[in-house]
Amino acid sequence: MKKIVYTALVATGLTLSACNDSFMERYSDTSLTENTVFGNYNTFKTYAWGLYDVFTNGNILRRVGSDGAYASSRTYFSDVYAGYLMQRQGGGNPYAFQNISNVASGNGWSFGYIRSVNVMLANIDKSTMNETDKEHWRSVGYFFRAYFYAELIARFGDVPWIDHILTEDDTEIAYGKRTPRKTVADNVLNDLVYAEEHIKSAGDGDNTINTNVVRALISRFALFEGTWRRYHNLGDEEKYFDACIKYSEKLMQAYPDLHDNWGEMLTSNLAGMKGIILYKEYVPSEVNNYAMHLVERTSTHNIEMPQHIVDMYLCSDGNPIGTSEKYEWGKTDKTMYSTFRNRDRRLLETVAPPYEVVNHANKSWEYVDGKREYMDILGVTTYTGYGGGNGEAGKHKVFPMMNWSGNILPAVPHFFTNQGGVGFCVAKSGNYVWRLYNVWDCSLENKAEADMPIFKIDEVLLNYAEAKYEKGEFNNEVADITINKLRRQFAKIADMDVNAINNSFDPNRDPDVNPVLWEIRRERMVELMGEGFGFYDVRRWKKAEWFINKVAYGQWATKEQIGEGGTFINLETGLATTDKEQKEGYIYMYNDPTKVGKGWLDKYYLYQIPTNEIALNPNLLPNNPGW
Structure with missing residues (x-):
């Protein structure tokens, strides 16, 4: 900027x-x-x-930059509220556990x-x-x-x-x-x-x-308003779907190419990058107290992905884990290695994949046989310019992971603080979100150089695909110029075949959503994960209850891995297991909100008008429903 x-x-x-x-x-x-x-x-x-x-x-919840020690966490808030992500600490999703208080002022x-x-x-x-x-x-x-x-x-x-x-x-x-x-x-x-x-x-x-930036906002806003009107029964939505399609098409013509490395769009300089329409530019000499990328290399970062969202990522054959022959978990073992094998590559760029190295005292390391497959898949290069942010731009996902001073994280998953003598990059669930992680832009002085996108053609393609579906015009031709284009860009999974998607395609989908629409929405969730769209999307679809009421738990692990302080979840009760002798299972993070008498309330679809504003102007009454 x-x-x-x-x-x-x-x-x-x-x-x-x-x-x-x-x-x-x-x-x-x-x-x-x-x-x-x-x-x-x-x-x-x-x-x-x-x-x-x-x-x-x-x-504004969906913003492109944030400041302070917990800046990284705030960047993810929209997807945390949507139930896509979770915080390691903090009591769980506030909308799931009804911890949204009445407000006297503020609230946006x-x-x-x-x-x-x-x-x-x-x-x-x-x-x-x-x-x-x-x-x-x-x-x-x-x-x-x-x-x-x-x-x-x-x-x-x-x-x-x-x-x-x-x-x-x-x-x-x-x-x-x-x-x-x-x-x-x-x-x-x-x-x-x-x-x-x-x-x-x-x-x-x-x-x-400029012209294209305006078109990008029309694409985003028109899809939001059109779907809100449809699914909240307001009516008169067709002109918004038409506007989304019209202006998205203009952008698709203006931006025919995509950047070939999906992960770099949140961790690099964006000037001249293909598909970037507008971005927030950060200049180290002029930015203070900006620590988004630094936080993900410290013990402060506490954003994780619940296992049921990991399970929503498709396999390399383009099928969900419930029907894919490529899904490896449980066939030979139940480790993180088999969970991540043959999956959408965007998962590896969002959640730190497993690895293990031998860590030496002098900040050097060596490979462990059989534990480097995801290092090789991502094609990253090892980095030896520890600390200071003096690496090479674009060398973002570097193995092994390290903190701001170059100390090595010897293995992922890293379940608890000081496991193996290391206190940073901890994920109680095992699923450590590292969307913003990079080494070259270390932000040691709370200054940064990596830019953040505001509008990019990737989102526009998804807007177009969804609007075409809402108009009854989504088919394989549309899929090829939108969703399949994104998949070929980086995900390395098979193309979407609209004709093959039926009620049995994904046995774990929301049965009240058309199976094709479910796949369009899945693609949006995966492509835009961590970029602040989640809470807006689940509310405009009127599907917040389905996403937010899910019990958040971690990956399958052994008691030896999670330590004596960790426990497992009983998925039938939605509570922590009481079996002290249990040797392995899914890691307990939070209770099932519905099993403890909580859960999403429909009043959350709209925010409360602050009481101080109503006191100044009683004509603002009635407040939004439920408040």
Whole structure:
């Protein structure tokens, strides 16, 4: 992302509103500052740099960067909430165990950013710019406002639609009712269509908002809104599926090629990478307190994958584990080696696969016979430039795993702290998530260089495939240009054959979902794992209960592996086993939420409007259902 320049704004006194500003904080002094800041094309550009902060906004769950010691964990929150991932510590999924509290403020109910965009939009026609330039900046403003409103809609449904700077005369809006969701969504889509037609095709330079970035947001938002309307019975969804298909097709023509290494898209410099539409650029000299990639090489990282999600990854023949002849687990042994054998390669890049080396005191090591197959499969090179982040960009998944100072992790799985004298990269379940792990960008000083994608063609292909299904138009031809294209990119699994997918294709699927749609959704989950889409997806499908109510447990292990402090789960009761003599089994992580009287509540589909906001404006009542 371009550097954000605040100097001119601060000098004039016009700063961007804090993102947690209350909707009620709506009146502001716009004299002098607007007259001096908004004059010509370059001053609009300077102001707009600050709007790019929306992509790392703390009020948005699906964000592309995060700061602080637990930054890596926060990046995964959406998929943790969806039940795709779990935390080693923390009491389990808060939505599964009903640990979501009533809120007085916050919760993402924030309109300060909307006001910041509207300030820019209000000054366009007053400027000295020509009509083409005015249309461009109006389009940029519409994009940013739409991006934030998409989040507000996803959280709250009905929200106030504010398309201008509120004044003392705007009491009907300030103290009025929420605007119906469908009206707000239609306004967002209309603004984005305008922006796609009027924004400058090249934006304002490399990696800025341009025609294709607008199309990417339409693709994402239109799929979300269309499926939400369909599965939540709101109606009038077809125009959103049509929009998703139309603008996704334009992007598929503009980005015909994919990057050939799936894992590198979250661990590398993204400038010039195939398929990347917009990304957040990190420059070490200008970034502080950013530790996403460093965390995954420490004892702090606590994100793991429950075994039932590992089991959702397909085998190399394109079949699920329940019907695949390629699935090895249980045929010769029940180790992690057989679990990961002949599986979708994206699993190996998401969950650290098994290996074992002989670790020597001087930070050197040697292979162990029969324990290096996944080292060879990933094709990584060993790395000896310990610490400091002075490795080679792209050499991301390096074996053996090591911490920030180059100390070796001799084996995966690594079940408990100080097992083998090593306290980092621990996974109680055995399934250590290392999506962001890399060695070259060590972030020792809490500064980073690896970029993060905001929009990429991989997501667009999945949006297109799903929208085509919802239109009744998904077939092998569509599968070949979307899902099969992604599989051939890196996964190394057989193509999807739509005609072969029937009710018996996967005996473990949700029986209430069409088997073809289930496979489309599976592909999305796998391709976008760890990128913040999960909680949005399970809610728009109205399938949160199916995913979130699952009992989270670890891989099959022996008592010797997990130690005396570990225990196994009884899948019939959903609780920890009481058999003290049990020698092996699936590792207990958390109780089955439904077996202990908890589980997903339908009120969670929409967030609560904070009580303080309702106190200020009682017309916001009724709150969302169940709150």
